[in-house]
Amino acid sequence: MLERKAKMWQKIAAAAVSFALLILIWQLAAMNPQFSQVMPGPFAVLQKFFVSFVEPIGKNVMLQHMLITLSRWAAGFIAATILGIALGLTMGWYRGFEAFMRPLFELVRPIPTLAWIPLVILWCGIGELAKYVLVFIGAFMSIVQNAYHGAKSVDRTIVNAARMLGCNDRQMFFTIVIPASVPAISAGLQIGVASAWSSVVAAELVRSSSGVGWIVVTGQQNNNMTQILVGILVIAVIGLLLALLIRRVEDVLCRWNKRGR
């Protein structure tokens, strides 16, 4: 137990050192005026970041931008989670539906989210709906794919065991197929979170008047390097936090899959 704690601190220390080194090198480079013209130093960026919580960028302060982007992400991601799991599991479990649906899905799956943007804008306009749809597309494919494999690879003897205990077809789907697929579904959600996050930022880069992606594009349009870096920093940190959040959810859902506690 103690040893594990010590190991954990070692890891944290190592990570802290690598961050400190990055900031140090960046700061040293930024002291060179030629470099700082194209790339402001870390402290300038951090300062701008904190100031942006009180001084608005565009119409909104930073917190509002974050919430706007997060709500777009959440709308698309939640819809993709619900529909993606439902489609993936039914496609993986019911042979007939698989034969009908899988070829179509396989055709659509490799299309990158970016390639959908023009079509989605023509269909849904440039408002919020288009952004939800793009986030949805970004997350949906990997969620479906993983849920599909989860349902497809349910252990045969587990299925036999349930049948000999008297479960009917409906109970088989809800009490065996769904829980047995939870680890695969979680893996899909991990990937889905990240791709939904990239999609929402991409959507904001293309067309928007608020959000963290918009901060980055307007930074570019105004030649404001500091603002671009602040935007990127925020995108990175929120992306990381979302991934951690989903990992927590997975830990709870899959606690039967993890040894000891």
Add this chain to the structure above:
Amino acid sequence: MQMEQTRKIEKNIITLEHVDKEFEKVKEGGVFEVVKDLNIKVRENEFLVLFGPGQCGKTTILNMIAGFEEPTAGTIRMKGEKINGPDPSRGMVFQNLAIFPWLTVMGNVEYGLRMKGVDKKTRREKAQYYIDLVGLKGFENHYPIQISGGMKQRVGIARAYCNEPDVILMDEPFGALDAQTRYLMQDEIIRIWEAEKRTVIFVTNNIEEAVYVADRIIVIRNCPTNVKAEYEINLPRPRSYIDPDFLKLRREINNVVDHTL
């Protein structure tokens, strides 16, 4: 009553008549004969042991009786009716466990009753009875990953019994246990059988174990398998491994069984 009289006469609960089972050879083509003209009559409430060498088709035979696999030819009947798919009247303890990893010990044992729609209080009480019977008291809320191999095997036994099948099929239920636990479990399975008096078909490839637990032993031969010899074991219970009669039977059976590498 009339019922009483008929019950005294020995009844066959399950009959296998001229059963063949072939599997397709996926790579080479052609078929692989696992069972060839197998005839077995299983008496009601007996402890029948199917004894045969490794890979001779023991699991295949149980899978057919359970209804997971269909015979290529011949018929298997239970109480006169042709077996058609798995049914809660035939419980199975699987060679590879097949307990549900996402359910606790309690969740596994009560699963069959839950599927039947038995109310929570009744099924908990009953499941608790069988959990106590197999010696898992105190582990009700553990997940399978948190308990040992022997304990998992007991979960499988309790789960099968709790569903109150007429026939219990056990596929080398102690195969993965260390010698000490194995002896303990043999005594326990006899104790449960004496308390419950259900028909048991018990598969093993261990002679000692066969003679120790059986009312009757059917020795089956190497693939393609069928009955090679049959022994009534009339030794009084509890039995002893070093009793001269025990050893004599053991040697006799040892001489008749096929040996494989």
